[in-house]
Each structure stands twice: as C-alpha cells, then as structure tokens.
Amino acid sequence: MAFIFLFVFFMYIFPIFFLAVPVVRTTPIVATVLLVIGVILWLVQTYMISKFITGPKKQAKQHKKVQQNGKAVQAEIIAWEHDGLIEGDPSKKILLTFTNLAGSQVKTYLHLVDTKEHEKRFEPGKEITIKLNQKGFEPPFTVGKGEYATSPRPWIWLWLIFNILYMIGFFLASYYFQSDGYGWRFLNPFSSWLWAPVFGIFIINFLLKTLGSQDIISKFYQLTSVRSDKDFGELLLYGKTTQGEIINYSQTGTYINEQPQVRFDVHFLNDRGDLISKKFKQIIPLTDLHQLKKGEAEVIYLPRDTDIFMVKPSQSE
Incomplete structure (x- = not known):
C-alpha cells in the first residue's frame, strides 16, 4: 500500500502543489514548442500505461506461436x-x-x-x-499442451482514462491559475505540467519491468550478472552449465530499499576448460543473507559472452 501511495503521489498529487509557484513567462514561440513537447510526453506516458494491456496479450501470442512451431x-x-x-x-x-x-x-x-x-x-x-523457441528468445519455451490465458485488467483501462483526463484537467487548471491573460505563455521548462509526465515515464518504466511483463517462466539461479536479466531467454536456450565456486562475498555498504548490496567473486570453467573469474554485485533480501556461503555452485553462462551468467549455490534448491 505504501508503494502505491508513493506512486500516485509523485505522479498525480505532487505536481499540483506547484500551481502556487510564481510563473516565469516565455515567448509565444517557446511556449508553443513547450506545449507540443508536453503533449508528446503525456502521450508517451499514456502509451506506456497501455502496455500493461497489450503486453500480456503479446506474450500470449508469442507462447502460442512457440507452442505451434517450437x-x-x-x-x-x-x-x-x-x-x-x-x-x-x-x-x-x-x-x-x-x-x-x-x-x-x-x-x-x-x-x-x-x-x-x-x-x-x-x-x-x-x-x-x-x-x-528456435526462432527467438521470448519466450524461451512454452508448455507443449495447455492454454496460455491472460487475466483481465479493468483497472488499467480506468488508469488509462484517468491519465488522459488528468492531462487535460491539469493543463486547464494551470491555464486558469497561471495564464493571467497571457495564454499558455505560463509554460516554461520548470512547469509542473511538463515534468509531471517525465516522472511518470520513469515510474511506469519501472513498473513495466517489475510487473508488466511477468511470464510463466522464472529464474532458478539466484545470483545473476547485470546483463543476464535482459538475455535470460538466450541464456536458458543456449547457455552452458558447469560447476563453479563462490570464492568470496561481502556487503558493499550500499542499501537499496533497505536491502543490502553484496559483491560476489565467482570462478567457473568454460567449455574449453579455461578458468573464468567474475565479480558482480547484487541486491540480496535481508531474509536471504543467511543462505549465502562460499563454496560450490551451479553456473550457467553464454559461450559467446561469459559476462552473461547466473549462479546457484549448491547447498539448496
């Protein structure tokens, strides 16, 4: 609930406070350019919201295609x-x-x-x-039989409609309180109507990465290099598995959302017998810190680029 409140606050409530800030007026040409930029930013934000609707449907089509041709x-x-x-x-x-x-x-x-x-x-x-999947990486595989169903998301449609109405209503409110007979010359690079969708785009992009593209496939390997999330499908389809070792690990002192960042040193052999040494950092939940230990680990890596790899300590599954 706290996350939802922060999300709503920074996207739709916080910008309203700046209607009381004194206005820096611009020339008619600059104001018109900023108006166009603002409309584009709001449309981009609206389009990104629509991905919560189109994304699952696109995934369903991809799964059905792999089901037929995989x-x-x-x-x-x-x-x-x-x-x-x-x-x-x-x-x-x-x-x-x-x-x-x-x-x-x-x-x-x-x-x-x-x-x-x-x-x-x-x-x-x-x-x-x-x-x-022999023709791509998304998804890497699907079930041979069965239906890939997507759950309806009516709240996305409500959000989409609200976002459009908010865009128009916020502009009209800004015009009413800040124009003073000068039209939309109240628009300047610091206008909240302009930077509100910028905040929104960053927030929605984060939500899309964490919620919008959830698939039926998830990682078994706990520890991942920076690029392995992006190339997870290729790693699962064309990765090589090998035994490795966690040589060392230590907290860096950095915390993200009160969760510690840990630095890992890992060794593993590639398919040519060469010893590969890798160092990487990852945010580890506090509840999982006690599970970390040095020693043997399962490793999967991409032969074309050994910077793309995932690691699973051997003590548990």
Missing part, C-alpha cells in the same frame, strides 16, 4: 510448491530440468494453473512436454 523436448519435474489460487484452481511453481538447444541440462521454474490436480500430473519424477 522443438518438443521432455522436461523432468524436480519439485513443485503451491503458488496460490487462480479462479479456484491451484497455481503451482514447478522446478523443471531439460536439455536446451546447446545440449546442456538446465533448470528453471514454470508457473501454471493445475486444473486437474486429482490426476497428479506434476509430481516429482514425472515428465511434461515443452516446446523450445
């Missing part, structure tokens, strides 16, 4: 855990292992809704058919 392989179920309920049916987080397109045995989590739980289809040791 390479079928058998994936073994290692473990599963309950992940809540969706429309009365249990949602499950399933740990799979399968041979990827590079011939390596990789692990990942698959989230699905079990509509026939009585059949016990997803017990450890059983296999399911998955389809690997």
